Amino acid sequence: MTRGLYKQPGGKLVGVTVRLSHADSDYADSDYIDSAHTNAVKTVPYAGPAASSTVIECHIDGDFFLDGDDAGTRNLLHSMECALEQCAARCLSDSMVSERDVTAAVERTMLHHPDVRIVGMGARGIAIAFQRAIDGIDGADGIAGIGGNDVTKVEPRDDLRIRRHTSPMETAETAEIAKNIENAGTAESDENAGTVGTGEIAETGNWAEYARRWHALKPNIVHDDPRKPQEQMDLDVEWAREVAAGTREPTLRFWEWAEPAVVIGRFQSLEDEVNVRTAQDEGFHIVRRCTGGGAMFIEPGNTITYSLYAPLDFAHGMSVEESYELCDYWLVEALRALGLNVRFAGLNDIATQYGKLGGAAQRRFAPTHGGPGAILHHVTLAYDIDAEKMTRVLNISREKMSDKAVKSAAKHVDPMRSQTGMGRDEVVARLVDAVVRVTM
Template sequence: MHGEYKIPGGKLVAVDLEVRDGVLRDVRVAGDFFLEPDEAILLIDRALEGAPADADAAALAARIDAALPEGAVLFGLTSAGIGVAVRRALAEATDWTDYDWQYIHEAPQPPALHMALDQVLTEEVAAGRRPPTLRVWEWASPAVIIGSFQSLRNEVDLDAAARLGVDVVRRVSGGGAMFVEPGNTITYSLSVPDSLVQGLSFADSYAYLDDWVLGALGDMGIQAWYQPLNDIATEQGKIAGAAQKRLVGPGGGPGAVLHHVTMSYDIDVEKMLRVLRIGKEKMSDKGTRSAKKRVDPLRRQTGLPRETVIDRMVDSFRARYGLSAGEVSAEELGRAKELVEEKFGTGEWTARVP
């Protein structure tokens, strides 16, 4: 069995192993990381030899930590990351490069239709009728998008939203509210088979699916990092938030993961504060005194037009994993429009948590 894991902010670790009589055998760890002393790599292999095949990543990491000599230096590598690579080998996880990725970037769409397209495209990936897909959104109108489990009245000033012409919709994933305006954010979705994140914890899957974005931002001179559970941040503040939804495949078979991200490009903070109800507890949790400090637009940090930022992000993804142009099919669009009528465009769904 073979498993790989790109450690967020670090290097690639690969593990080859067999399972005999319920334990790990012939374990070999490799990668482009740095490790001192040199013989520590053999100590890691020996620590994993004989480990129960059902041990979780934390238990495997504990075995490694106990075997390493005092003063050992792991650069671009962590014992936890090795544990994850082992679990991915055991789960027979796939890798980004195992797929023919498709890219969709179409004309602006109403907010409710974007919610529906996310669900439809991810269901199509789960059913095997669509390849893994990267979709960049364009917004037809300003909107507040609340998380699946948020209270509508606690998160949004509906009167202010109506006065300002801001649509309010609810997405299928959890997480917090987002304020978007056409041209002021960069929003994208990844619809991927769940085999891509096999062996990863829910929290680890966020960092794993965000790693390519960190590389793309780095190429534009922005040193960004993943901030658990679902933020991307720089020294100047948060620039993006992610959310996920797991969908089961047809007949309960292998499913797919929807991972979508909204990045701040040039947010109108004053308007955002008039529409969103940002409580004191949330502000305290973020360690800030002012909501204005909670978002830091990419426009100021890159000095680049929004379209250029998107192009460079997409080019970075293509260089890593390959990417071919695609589109939403007529059947997919038709089903998404039905979902707007049945679900995402209805008051029942939007106010399902009043």
């Protein structure tokens, strides 16, 4: 069993796991339910000489984003996994499969799902992660491997371990958390919802148009009471659905966290992203949100989070990238007024010249009951951070940091406290005032 990783420069991270099992083992598809997209991982029997004893199972995870409805998202991920399983079967039969072959197979699958778009990752990136997983399998397992000059050998290391959700090999504590976040993910799933993220942003949007749309939106502004992590996840989906149905006015909610949390993205692997035992020992609650992107390390006094629940037509006529600029327009203006040199960075980050300040994610909710549909856009900012604790709780792979100028995850994040000298409550108050002003 191996897991290969690939970080697309300026984009997101994808992981591909490949598992070989003997046919007489006592596992079933239900043992490998994926809490990221709530469908069983399908296995493709190998039809070669070892077919009586071996099956192949592939799984895709990561912090990428998907733009499409829920059913389409599930179908695309499942189809790509099946395509990789077929490629792995060819490797098992001693056929040489090039990176280009795998890329072409994934691209063909994407073409069959035109209504779903992967944001932050491409077919070649998925092929490279698959290649690295195959290369990591011991030769005794019968894998021929990837042929050609594009072979990338990856030495075995911690971030190549494969651990599947709620598998019999997990600890009881890990399985219980996986079960909890799987249930949460199912509850948050929306049959007509997708997840989107930004592209590379050069801040070229029409800011006058952004200001006009915010003035017209006039959202209700709520500085919420402290809530537990799972309640925050549930409330986000509940309010977004209410806006989608036309039963709630546009709203911007400032969160207050009642407890420490690790919030993993919709398509991430729990065990590969979080040191579960350490998180438990440190008092962190682990939850899964309904949007893509990476894991968030939350300590109540060190974090500022907000959500925007707006009708779909708020971003009408805009690309995904432009919609991120639109939704964060007021925030960038407010942070600059605090003296921060803020810019959009990568796919979904907000940064200064010193490092990452925060990250955003979106999900679209289709209209229901004659309503306008909704955009859920949420942002988490680092007011302060215990970087040493973060690196103990989160499993941050070398691959994830591979395209960063600063290779240390602890140094990659630069919080507001060090740049403003203000207390957290003062910063939040200034942000509330700023969003009120842009809607006047």
